Amino acid sequence: TQLLEQSPQFLSIQEGENLTVYCNSSSVFSSLQWYRQEPGEGPVLLVTVVTGGEVKKLKRLTFQFGDARKDSSLHITAAQPGDTGLYLCAGFTTSGTYKYIFGTGTRLKVLA
Amino acid sequence: NAGVTQTPKFRVLKTGQSMTLLCAQDMNHEYMYWYRQDPGMGLRLIHYSVGEGTTAKGEVPDGYNVSRLKKQNFLLGLESAAPSQTSVYFCASSYALRTEAFFGQGTRLTVV
Numbered sequence: 001t002q003l004l005e006q007s008p009q010f011l012s013i014q015e016g017e018n019l020t021v022y023c024n025s026s027s028v029f030s031s032l033q034w035y036r037q038e039p040g041e042g043p044v045l046l047v048t049v050v051t052g053g054e055v056k057k058l059k060r061l062t063f064q065f066g067d068a069r070k071d072s073s074l075h076i077t078a079a080q081p082g083d084t085g086l087y088l089c090a091g092f093t094t095s096g097t098y099k100y101i102f103g104t105g106t107r108l109k110v111l112a
Numbered sequence: 113n114a115g116v117t118q119t120p121k122f123r124v125l126k127t128g129q130s131m132t133l134l135c136a137q138d139m140n141h142e143y144m145y146w147y148r149q150d151p152g153m154g155l156r157l158i159h160y161s162v163g164e165g166t167t168a169k170g171e172v173p174d175g176y177n178v179s180r181l182k183k184q185n186f187l188l189g190l191e192s193a194a195p196s197q198t199s200v201y202f203c204a205s206s207y208a209l210r211t212e213a214f215f216g217q218g219t220r221l222t223v224v
Contacts, residue, residue: 009152031210042116042202042215043155088154092210102147102154 003027004089004103012109013079021074021106023089032065032072032091037105043088079110114138118203118216125193125223133188133219135203143206144186145170145213146178148199155202161186162209193223 007022023032031050035043047056049065049072056063060083062075072089089103116137125131135144142163147155157170161180175197177189186205190197200220204213 004154006154033212040217042204042217044215045212048212090155100157102156104152104154 003093003101004091006087006089006103006106008106009104010107010109012111015080015110015112016078019076019079019108021076021087021108023072023074023103025070025091027093028069029091029093030069032069032089034063034072034074035088035090037086037088038084043086076108079108081110081112084108084110116203116205116214116216118201118219120219121217122220123222125190125221127193127195127223129193130189130191131193131221132190133201133203133221135186135188135205135216136184137186137203137205137214138184139205139207139214140183141205141207141214142183143209143213144180145204145206146176146186146188147202147204148172148197149202149218150199158188158201193221195223197221198223 004025013019033048034046036046037043047063052067052069054065060077064073087106092100119134145160146158149155156172158176159170159173159178161167164183167178179187200218202218203216206213
């Protein structure tokens with residue numbers, strides 16, 4: 001059972017456009033992380049959000065954690081070809097056993 | 113900085129063959145993980161270790177074994193490879209349970 005669903009699965013946009021990627025779950029997470037993965041490489045951490053409602057900015061990327069800590073979003077302003085990659089959300093569930101779950105991923109392609 | 117190093121990077125196996133994937137980290141991290149990545153599935157945890165000499169099952173452990181004889185190394189074994197184990201395998205490590213995970217570059221395994 002996939003606990004973290006990302007949408008859209010694929011996104012192809014022109015340079016300069018804005019976009020939002022969503023990460024949704026029916027479970028509560030104690031924290032959520034966003035990674036970017038480039039072809040032939042492992043995921044690299046972009047940000048961690050911990051508090052419900054928290055907003056973090058990383059240059060043109062804005063990350064938000066839902067108030068109920070069940071969802072998160074990644075917004076990119078004025079996308080650039082360098083933003084191309086696979087974006088993954090991941091989080092720790094609040095259940096008693098260790099469970100770190102990755103989302104299904106959003107593959108972004110930004111065309112010059 | 114080496115970080116997390118995986119060997120080999122590519123491998124083709126015949127059904128029924130065995131092999132071992134090696135992961136080495138030079139960051140003195142206690143926690144190490146093995147994931148597999150399949151299209152549309154995100155990353156799924158196979159096994160993990162919370163310290164030297166310890167291992168635990170993750171989300172998809174069947175068909176795999178692991179060992180953590182030294183703190184810096186985490187080995188993933190396939191005793192009898194099956195086509196369903198065709199995937200990209202990633203090793204990761206972290207300082208503590210809920211801190212940033214650092215990933216290796218991955219091993220692309222094909223079982224024919």
